[in-house]
């Protein structure tokens with residue numbers, strides 16, 4: 220299933236993702252993957268089961284793209300990557316269109332290119348390495364994975380995520396683009412002010428009154444005949460609302476991240 224998390228700035232989307240990833244101390248001991256508490260997984264077991272693509276990924280050392288992507292395979296081998304690991308890296312690089320950057324230093328890439336390389340890394344991390352394992356029961360969490368990508372790669376990324384979901388992977392992606400959500404999501408969680416406004420299939424969530432309520436601006440939901448999904452646009456009758464973003468009631472951030480303990 221491909222679940223998309225939507226909502227205005229500060230709604231709690233990234234926080235929800237971090238809770239699911241087990242990154243927040245207060246909730247760490249309540250997260251289960253396939254029924255088993257995350258705290259009972261070793262770091263390696265957890266890394267084989269779920270991968271997280273965050274919004275920020277600075278790399279201070281001079282790693283090549285290939286090396287960054289191979290880091291995704293670290294939980295799969297002990298000392299050095301085996302032939303299957305290298306084949307998986309090559310295959311994932313083809314999928315995300317980054318093969319041409321393989322030897323380039325990560326820090327020399329553009330923002331969108333870096334984002335594609337990091338996406339490739341998390342794909343290789345979950346990529347089933349043996350016949351016994353599969354995409355089933357794996358979880359991929361992505362925070363605004365397409366934010367720096369150009370238009371074709373935004374769609375390529377979403378198509379890829381949908382394919383993984385079809386193979387049985389649980390994919391949860393935070394997005395700002397309502398139309399990408401409309402086109403690709405199986406399920407949408409709509410958040411505002413740290414609360415869930417609605418969660419359901421796109422047709423049920425992407426209704427004018429709900430999205431307008433969430434974002435604090437009038438949004439039209441069009442249903443063009445030629446498309447099997449709706450098109451969302453700022454309402455024509457109310458251009459003024461575009462320049463008046465939603466005023467959120469800032470709620471207390473509940474927990475300190477594990478990393479800041």
Ligand SMILES: Nc1ncnc2c1ncn2[C@@H]1O[C@H](COP(=O)(O)OP(=O)(O)OP(=O)(O)O)[C@@H](O)[C@H]1O
Pocket residue numbers: 226227228229230231232233234235469470471472475476
């Ligand atoms: N470490 C933190 N300490 C204190 N407050 C935080 C922390 N991280 C986030 N918050 C606050 O929690 C609220 C939700 O933040 P979150 O990053 O989850 O929002 P978001 O929906 O992902 O927003 P955006 O669309 O801007 O990325 C915000 O008001 C934010 O300022």
